[in-house]
Amino acid sequence: MKTSEEIFNILKEKFGEKITGFETDLPVEPIITVDPLAIKDVCLFLRDDDDLLFDTLMNLSGVDDANGEKTKDEEGYDVISGGTLSVYYHLDSIQKGHKVTLKVSVNRENPEVESVESVWRAADWHEREAFDMFGIVFLNHPDLRRILMPEDWDGYPLRKDYKNPEYYQGMKVPY
Amino acid sequence: MDKIKTLDVKTEELVLNMGPQHPSTHGVLRLVVELEGELIVNVKPYIGYLHRCFEKHAEAMTYPQVVPYTDRMDYLASMSNNLGYAIAVEKLMGIEVPERVEYIRVIMAELQRIASHLVALGTYGVDIGAFTPFLYCFIAREKILTLFEMTCGARLLYNYIWVGGLSHDIHPDFVRLTKEFIEYFKPKIVELNELLSYNKIFIERTANVGILPLETAVNYGVTGPVLRASGLKWDLRKNDPYSIYHKFDFEIPVGDGRMGTVGDSWDRYFVRVREMEESLKIIEQAIDQIPDGDVKAAIPRRIKPPKGTVYSRTENPKGELGYFIISDGTVNPFRVKVRAPSFVNLSVIGEMSKGHLVADLIAILGSLDIVLGEIDR
Amino acid sequence: MYEYLNNIVGNEVITYFVVAALPLFLVVLPFALIAVLAERKVSAHMQDRLGPMRVGYHGILQTVADILKLIQKEDIIIPQADKKLFNLAPFLVFIGSYAVFAALPFSSKFIGTNAEVGIFYILAVSGFVVAGILMGGWASDNKYSLLGAMRSAAQIVSYEIPTAIVVLTLVMITGTLNLGTMSEQQTAYFWNWNILGGAGEGIQQILLIPFMVVAFTILFISTLAEVNRTPFDIPEAESELVAGFHTEYSGMKFAMFFLAEYANMFAVSAIIVSLLFGGYQSPFGYLGNTLGIPALIPFEQLFWFLSKGVFFVFVQMWLRWTLPRLRVDQLMTVCWKYLIPYAVFNLLIVGIITLI
Numbered sequence: 001m002k003t004s005e006e007i008f009n010i011l012k013e014k015f016g017e018k019i020t021g022f023e024t025d026l027p028v029e030p031i032i033t034v035d036p037l038a039i040k041d042v043c044l045f046l047r048d049d050d051d052l053l054f055d056t057l058m059n060l061s062g063v064d065d066a067n068g069e070k071t072k073d074e075e076g077y078d079v080i081s082g083g084t085l086s087v088y089y090h091l092d093s094i095q096k097g098h099k100v101t102l103k104v105s106v107n108r109e110n111p112e113v114e115s116v117e118s119v120w121r122a123a124d125w126h127e128r129e130a131f132d133m134f135g136i137v138f139l140n141h142p143d144l145r146r147i148l149m150p151e152d153w154d155g156y157p158l159r160k161d162y163k164n165p166e167y168y169q170g171m172k173v174p175y
Numbered sequence: 176m177d178k179i180k181t182l183d184v185k186t187e188e189l190v191l192n193m194g195p196q197h198p199s200t201h202g203v204l205r206l207v208v209e210l211e212g213e214l215i216v217n218v219k220p221y222i223g224y225l226h227r228c229f230e231k232h233a234e235a236m237t238y239p240q241v242v243p244y245t246d247r248m249d250y251l252a253s254m255s256n257n258l259g260y261a262i263a264v265e266k267l268m269g270i271e272v273p274e275r276v277e278y279i280r281v282i283m284a285e286l287q288r289i290a291s292h293l294v295a296l297g298t299y300g301v302d303i304g305a306f307t308p309f310l311y312c313f314i315a316r317e318k319i320l321t322l323f324e325m326t327c328g329a330r331l332l333y334n335y336i337w338v339g340g341l342s343h344d345i346h347p348d349f350v351r352l353t354k355e356f357i358e359y360f361k362p363k364i365v366e367l368n369e370l371l372s373y374n375k376i377f378i379e380r381t382a383n384v385g386i387l388p389l390e391t392a393v394n395y396g397v398t399g400p401v402l403r404a405s406g407l408k409w410d411l412r413k414n415d416p417y418s419i420y421h422k423f424d425f426e427i428p429v430g431d432g433r434m435g436t437v438g439d440s441w442d443r444y445f446v447r448v449r450e451m452e453e454s455l456k457i458i459e460q461a462i463d464q465i466p467d468g469d470v471k472a473a474i475p476r477r478i479k480p481p482k483g484t485v486y487s488r489t490e491n492p493k494g495e496l497g498y499f500i501i502s503d504g505t506v507n508p509f510r511v512k513v514r515a516p517s518f519v520n521l522s523v524i525g526e527m528s529k530g531h532l533v534a535d536l537i538a539i540l541g542s543l544d545i546v547l548g549e550i551d552r
Numbered sequence: 553m554y555e556y557l558n559n560i561v562g563n564e565v566i567t568y569f570v571v572a573a574l575p576l577f578l579v580v581l582p583f584a585l586i587a588v589l590a591e592r593k594v595s596a597h598m599q600d601r602l603g604p605m606r607v608g609y610h611g612i613l614q615t616v617a618d619i620l621k622l623i624q625k626e627d628i629i630i631p632q633a634d635k636k637l638f639n640l641a642p643f644l645v646f647i648g649s650y651a652v653f654a655a656l657p658f659s660s661k662f663i664g665t666n667a668e669v670g671i672f673y674i675l676a677v678s679g680f681v682v683a684g685i686l687m688g689g690w691a692s693d694n695k696y697s698l699l700g701a702m703r704s705a706a707q708i709v710s711y712e713i714p715t716a717i718v719v720l721t722l723v724m725i726t727g728t729l730n731l732g733t734m735s736e737q738q739t740a741y742f743w744n745w746n747i748l749g750g751a752g753e754g755i756q757q758i759l760l761i762p763f764m765v766v767a768f769t770i771l772f773i774s775t776l777a778e779v780n781r782t783p784f785d786i787p788e789a790e791s792e793l794v795a796g797f798h799t800e801y802s803g804m805k806f807a808m809f810f811l812a813e814y815a816n817m818f819a820v821s822a823i824i825v826s827l828l829f830g831g832y833q834s835p836f837g838y839l840g841n842t843l844g845i846p847a848l849i850p851f852e853q854l855f856w857f858l859s860k861g862v863f864f865v866f867v868q869m870w871l872r873w874t875l876p877r878l879r880v881d882q883l884m885t886v887c888w889k890y891l892i893p894y895a896v897f898n899l900l901i902v903g904i905i906t907l908i
Binding site for chain 3: 189305306307310374376379533
Binding site for chain 2: 057058064090122150
């Protein structure tokens, strides 16, 4: 059983630059931030290391940090440019009984994260959902399609500046 | 004749589009099944037909306003959904709830677990072709719903467990009627076992069907009865205790492969039967100890959690229900992500059903006990 | 029966028609009406509920109302369907199950046709049902229908084998294919029924009893499978195939399938009754004999035949609302690995006993 801080130290030693930070100022959960293109290696290490053994991915959620520059378009809707989207990984070790939260942040214009589908199959649908809702592209995901929305839907609904389309296939959307 | 000659004789796989309207997909699930004869080559689930934008809605609501929306996710276990959300927000705000509230919450959650499992077992019987156990299960479930109705006025979507407390105190007759229900229900489990669980045909249909090895289950993040049937003693009520579950004495049933292999459909079915017995035990212990107090005392006048994130998980009837909440310090949650147990459990269906018959696919799907309201949110 | 009517009417053609239609109006239609209601009531009471209660006293007119509704319904034929086969299929299925009634001995005075090869004829004409089901499933252009039809054909064809072997056993010990004669042989009291070794004499009769019970079990299971009832309702397995071969049918065509199913249920029960349970014979002797009114006897026989048949229909319903459904490969296993070897073995032993 290890605390998040110990896990952070282990990771920092192993991966150095790729582990970008440790947020402890938030109440409840400390979060380890990781480079988006190194997340797969970090997760593989977390899963296979004998002291850590994070065998399940409890949850993977995309988040729109909405920390970019906010402007209004002509109809009065928010438009966010710049800033980041994030992915949170909640890992759990059934064998060791410890938990950890990882976070990667990618810029909004080109959100690309390494997929962890090959580490935990559980990530498959969660990553598809994050892609569906936020447009975060998971590199090397075998089957990155929309999951909840129709395949030909425009836009990413859970982004903070999402605007409802007027029509979908000739049907009026806001009814 | 020439035309026939020019055509190459070949066989192709039959693509069967099962759902979204089909009697046994338990809602609007669409499964695209590739068949060779009746053997399954591949199953692809398509979900999202019941998507109601829960997460988007939640961002526009205040914290207490989200509670009714959680009802509508796993609509067979609304109480448990309420409980999970309430615990997550309480954790974020650091609220201690009164003892009485905790006891009532546990009783409600366990009654809800029984009700949810009754639907799972009954509909599983229908999937296999036995219609009568389904109605027996529903008769018992109705009695639980009557208890809920007495408490909060609703039979399906309760909005009962609030952040920091409960919407109403329990009815004066609640304790007596719950005890009556326990007495009524114990023989009913025996009856169900005689009628369905140990029926030879039922065992033939479910044992050794859709075996889920433990390794695959853990890798896919499967939780709840499905994981326990694969042989792992993993129950958040014991392994990561929340509320006051540490005060009660109960067992965690696991699959033992009694009728076939560990992790087959019969194990998944029977783990639920035994979980109902354990839930009864918890209720029996809790019902006599409910302390006095005011159930609304700890409800904050203004729910405005500090900036921060929380991931809180509870053991729902279907598995681990996780709420990931990010607060930006306002009255509206910045982000609510729900880790729905059925969503994760369903993702393993393709792996489990390869090489089985179409009839087995139904048996496997039923044994996962999914609720589409929760998968699509 | 035929001669009697011919004397009254005096015209052969009309007599034929009347004789042919009588079972339909006297037995099949009323039976289907009552059986559907009974099925719903039986299932309801087995499941702690009331069933239909609104139409008439305790819902007794429910099926009449249902039939009225079905008649009014639009006859939907999907454009992709093969129309000729699609329209023909329900009739073929109904003909197959109705033709069986021609050779059933309802009473000593009322047999549609007292053919010498009665039971053989029944086995033959019930083959129509398979053709009809296959036709319906194929013509519907629906994958569920097709799967249901294929399953159904495989199932019915397979289960005809144990049925035929058991029938052969019975034919061997009674020495006749004529169902009327077979019923006549089991006369007077219930210990003369074939199930209790009625065809044998003395020690032979006692030796026959266990093998007749085996024969009955095999016959009952395989006929259950032939009429697609639970636990063998795989062709129309609701939870898998929606409604199997009749998924695309509506209105009266659907009603034909439905009617055929209930007619079939009674037909196979009647076969079991004729072969093993004394046919139309009363178990305790006749009231007509006691009172000295011989004219009463045929009616008593009719009563006994129908009651015995209805009893087995009830058993079928009882099983349906108790048991889950087998899987298609398990169904075949039951037939080929268990029923057929047992039936053949049974045939051998019975053959040896009859030689004693």
